Amino acid sequence: MSTLAAQAFAVAWEYNPLGMVAIDTAGKVCAVNPGFVRCTAISAAQVIGIDEADFNRALTGMVGLQLKRIEPTEESLRAIYFVNSCDAYDTGSLPIAETLREPLTSIYGFIELLYTQNYDEQTRQNLILILLEQVEVMSNLLNEQLDSHQILFKNTGYRLHE
Amino acid sequence: MKRILIVDDQRITRHLLHFALREQFVLEEAPDADTAFAMIMASPPDALVLDVMMPGSMDGYQLCQKIKQNPSLAPIYVVLVTSCRQAEDQEKGRILGANAYFVKPFSPLMLEQHLKDALQVGWEICTESLSLSDLERLNANLAA
Numbered sequence: 001m002s003t004l005a006a007q008a009f010a011v012a013w014e015y016n017p018l019g020m021v022a023i024d025t026a027g028k029v030c031a032v033n034p035g036f037v038r039c040t041a042i043s044a045a046q047v048i049g050i051d052e053a054d055f056n057r058a059l060t061g062m063v064g065l066q067l068k069r070i071e072p073t074e075e076s077l078r079a080i081y082f083v084n085s086c087d088a089y090d091t092g093s094l095p096i097a098e099t100l101r102e103p104l105t106s107i108y109g110f111i112e113l114l115y116t117q118n119y120d121e122q123t124r125q126n127l128i129l130i131l132l133e134q135v136e137v138m139s140n141l142l143n144e145q146l147d148s149h150q151i152l153f154k155n156t157g158y159r160l161h162e
Numbered sequence: 163m164k165r166i167l168i169v170d171d172q173r174i175t176r177h178l179l180h181f182a183l184r185e186q187f188v189l190e191e192a193p194d195a196d197t198a199f200a201m202i203m204a205s206p207p208d209a210l211v212l213d214v215m216m217p218g219s220m221d222g223y224q225l226c227q228k229i230k231q232n233p234s235l236a237p238i239y240v241v242l243v244t245s246c247r248q249a250e251d252q253e254k255g256r257i258l259g260a261n262a263y264f265v266k267p268f269s270p271l272m273l274e275q276h277l278k279d280a281l282q283v284g285w286e287i288c289t290e291s292l293s294l295s296d297l298e299r300l301n302a303n304l305a306a
Contacts, residue, residue, distance in 0.1 A: 034171065037217050045219035098215065098245035101266040102172055108267040109178040116271060127181075134174065 015137055017099050017144065019083030027052045027078060038098065039085035040065065052079070059083070103138040107131060163188045164281045165205075169198040169222070170213040170243070179211055179243075182270030186278060195220035199228065206235055208281055211273070212260075214244035214251075223258055230259030239280050243268065 013020060019036030021029055029047045037043060040059070047055055059065055066084040110127050113119075119127065166187045168179045176191045183189055190207065192198035194216050202210070210229070214222035222242060229235045241262045242255045252263045261280065264273055282303065 032217070034215075034217055038215065043219060043221070044217040101245040102175065105266040105268065106174045106178050109182065109270040112269055112271060113178075113181055130174065130177070 011137065015099065015102070015141060017141065019081075019085070021047070021055070021081040021083060022077055023052050023055075023079040023081070025076065025078050029055050030077075035099075036083055039083050055081075100138065100141055103134040103141070106134045107138065110134075164208040164277075165190065166209045166211060166277065167192060167198060167201060167207040168211045169193075169195060169216075169225070170211075171216040171218075172213070175213070175243075178270060179273075182274050183211075183277070186274060194218040195222065195225040199225060202229065202235060202238070206238055209239040209241065209277060211241050211243055211277075214242055214246055214255075223254060226255065226260050227258045239277075241273070241277070243273070 013033045016033060016035045017038075019039040020033040021036055022031040024030040029050050029052070032044045032047060042058070047058070050058075056067075059067060068082045068084070069079050070082070071079050110131050114124065114127055114131075164187050166183060167190045168176050168183075169192045170176050170179070171193055173193070176193070180189055180191065187209075190201060192201055195212075196218050198210070198212075199220070201207075210226075212222045212226060216222060220228070222244065226240050226242065229238055229240060236259070239262075240260045241264060242260045243264045243266065244251065244255075245266045246252075247265045255263050262276060264276075
């Protein structure tokens, strides 16, 4: 995987409103993303190390969850699950609101610091770069929401970055 | 300088808090509650800026409760910083012993001021362990 692709995957893993669960080649849960914890209220410690079958059983009984299993070409992984809580795609619900507040916090905070503090030019440039990255993260999150709902702007094909 | 431990699984939020607080406080960082608890046990900070929703075996509420239930750690000033803005979430934090609650997005400068106020005067009085010299020093600070 190229460095850029690896970075993109890391961002997708960290900020994805969907839960993501990685199954290693031994068939055990080896990692979950923050989206999974939000969707299910199950902590990483509760599922990491358990068998895939046990993982499936644990989630089968939960109301409002949809699971999708894919088998990546990555040799170190047997499967990745995407876990979708019905609530996670409700724009009025807490999980997506919380997801959006993370990048919004850094955008708000760094703008306030840039406006009020006397930083040297190099620091200012670094903070502006962080701001741009966070705006992009937020833009991607919002676009994912708009795409998943296909309610707003669907006839115009409008995207936030356009 | 007072020591503050920043606990947040989001690197960018830790970075923001570091920028906002670095001139007034000595800062340490932890990416999860388990790491934070080990650091606190090794050397208790004066205050904790603690995210609520974090992956791992403990979330911010649980770490807050663990600290406040331990008499030797209870004086640590705990600020919960969270995306949970419902009144019941804030009430839960209060019941578990959190000293303050900031909802994201928040003003880092307001958080800085809050910590300065809390750690310089108010919280020391609340510990009820002040000597006469402590009181004289605080009185001098107030008069200045």
